[in-house]
Amino acid sequence: MAINTRRIKNILFGEPFPTRAEIHERLDKVRALAIFASDPISSNAYATEAIMSVLILLGAGALRMTLFIGLAVMALVLLVVFSYTQTILHYPKGGGAYIVTKDNLGTLPSLFAAAALMIDYVLTVSVSVSAGVRAITSAIPSLFPHSVALALLAILLLTWINLRGVRESGTVFALPTYAFVVGVLAIVILGLVRITGIFGAAPPVLPQHTFEVAQSTGQITQFLYIWLILRAFAAGCTALTGIEAISDGVAAFKPPESKNAATTMIAMGIIAMSLFLGITFVATHIGLVPIEHESILSQMARAVTGNMPGGGFISGWVQLFTMLILVLAANTGFQDFPRVGSFLAADGFMPRWVQNRGDRLVYNSGIIMLAFLAAIIVVIFRANEIHMLPLYALGVMLGFTLSQISMVKLFNKIMKLKPGETAQTTVTTIHHEAHAKWKRLLPGFGSIVTGVVLVILIATKFMEGAWIVVVAIPLLVQLFRSIRKHYDMVAEGLSVRNFDSSQMRQYADVVIVPMADIHRGSLRALAYARQFSDNVRAISIITSPEQKERLQRRWDRFKDVTGDCELILIDYDYRDILTPLVNYIGDVTNKEFPGKLITVIVPEFIPGSFWASLLHNQTANILRIRLRGYEDVAVVDVPYHIRKHKSEPPTATQPTNEN
Secondary structure, eight states: OOOOHHHHHHHHHOSOOOGGGGGGGSBOHHHHHHHHSHHHHHGGGTHHHHHHHHHGGGOGGGGGGHHHHHHHHHHHHHHHHHHHHHHHHHOTTOOHHHHHHHHHTOHHHHHHHHHHHHHHHHHHHHHHHHHHHHHHHHHSGGGGGGHHHHHHHHHHHHHHHHHTOHHHHHHHHHHHHHHHHHHHHHHHHHHHHHHHTGGGOOOOSSOOOOOOOOOOOSHHHHHHHHHHHHHHHHHHGGGGTTTTHHHHTGGGBOSSHHHHHHHHHHHHHHHHHHHHHHHHHHHHHHTOOOBTTBOHHHHHHHHHHTTSTTHHHHHHHHHHHHHHHHHHTTHHHHHHHHHHHHHHHHTTSSOGGGGOOOTTSSOHHHHHHHHHHHHHHHHHTTTOHHHHGGGSSHHHHHHHHHHHHHHHHHHHHHHTSOTTOEEEOSSOEEEOOTTHHHHTHHHHHHHHHHHHHHHHHHHHHGGGTHHHHHHHHHHHHHHHHHHHHHHHHHHHHHOOTTOOGGGSOOEEEEEEEEOSSOSHHHHHHHHHHTTTOSOEEEEEEEOSHHHHHHHHHHHHHTHHHHTTOEEEEEEOOSSOTHHHHHHHHHHIIIIISTTSEEEEEEEEEEOSSHHHHTTSOOHHHHHHHHHTTOTTEEEEEEEEEOOSOOSSOOSOSSOOOOO
16 A cells, blocks of 8 residues: 555644745744743753852852852843844844854854854753753653653654744743743742741741851962852853844744844843842752752742642642753754754855755754754763753853854944945845944943853863864864855856857767666667667666577567667676676767767666565666766666556566566
8 A cells, every 4th residue: 555655744744834824934922932932941940050069069158159150140141132132133034143243254253153053052952851851850760761762752752843833833832931930930939938038928948058168278279269160150151052042033033023033032031030040049048059869949949839838739830841841942952953054054054955944834954953963962971961061052152252243343334324324234234323332332242251251161161071062163164164165166067157068068879778678667768768869779687598588589579669779688697787787888988979978768667655666676776876977877767657457468477577
């Protein structure tokens, strides 16, 4: 029974969308926030804990500094958010760091931005999925041995959801994202109420820990103290991952795209940092200490809901949607990796097919490529997100720095314009802005800060694994340039700039038809070949006397079809019948008709189903592949479809050999 692949595909991924439906598949701000902000919002599940896990090395008393470091991280996040808001408004077609850097700093810096972001998107998927699996296995320890399998299953599920379309995936991700926000916000508010004691609320259940301030014992201790503070800040910078996602995906918003994207960007920053600051404040005032078997967010939920009516439900709510959003946070990578890939492909730095969209108007190739790369990372690191974290955030910080430097340069161009005057850059249109000088200060200061943070991240995480990203980024840039070099070479080879028709190769007046037997398929190919030339050669490789006698007899039988075609039988004493066939075609090309184009017509019968095709040799396919090495050989397929019910009688009463 034939497989209806189109029907199966429609069941799995939905009915195809016409191109004109693209505008209807765009996202409103509610869905867009769920899709693009899931990563920065979900980072609240571990960003505070990441800071505390470093500070605890200085002693429990050092945990007091968590709030101050958290405030520094929050300030950095908001700085980047508002800087990217300017990018969105000036580059309404999207593209983020890659496009703005290409437009203002040139191709090479833009490739570094793209490489850094794409590596970070792969790590976003790997880390988010692994963190979600860790949350699940913490709740159900018996699943821990299956962590890798669960992570791969989660990647497969996310791939499937995203292949169904942007709008549909936004609907799926909206509930967990907003449920997580509501749950954590409720925990933060309850924590503040119980800490302050307003409304007569009892204090949290967990007792305050005794703080022990680490004492400095000399210059080395002081250096290590500062070093660990910097490491704690670098760890907290995981809260910045995914912020640039909206600037990459402006084109996915409903009109007016840039305005809706900018509004969503600001909303994301406010929501993410409100939760981050709230968790950090409550956790430090309760006196929580990071422990291996339970996250800070989980401890906080238990503490502030203890001895409360319905407290178990609220705590369970937070735990459940923390698990879900940690997995679904990987969707930020699924949204932006394919988009950045499509921009690169349009510029010739990635394979052209990466910019092609599938039936559901999404970049299928980019989604599948991302899933494949993330799965490899998960397998290599055994789904352990702690081991992946040192690789995390480097790429996005490099992207931030380059993007903001680019915006400074853009504002320099804007400042040169007179009132009412506009100018066209390579990507966007700019116009005079009255306060461009002051607007320039934000990305200018932001680029300095993110540049310093990038150096801190490299310095503090280099030996922990960050060196992999430091090495991988320039290697990926070199790959981009190699791909572009290939496309440039192809374009030069196909160029008709200095084309002279006399340079065209002449066609040889010969057609070669390779065949293993005389049957309906080969007879049809011979009849087709005779329409091209009077010099038709039917070639067959003979491996036994019986085969030779039988083929000659059948050839004579169908003289009305073969006509004056020449039958060439090549005796061969080995099993690899393609070698003498290809050698013969090569001799005809290089010796008989040098510099001329010859035609090879390949007869091939097509079974009625995919499964039936597995029962037959693939000689015709292999022959086509081997003939690709010849510059002056044109291959033409003549298919003959096999049907269950044929009115014509068979041409033979015994099985025939196959091409």
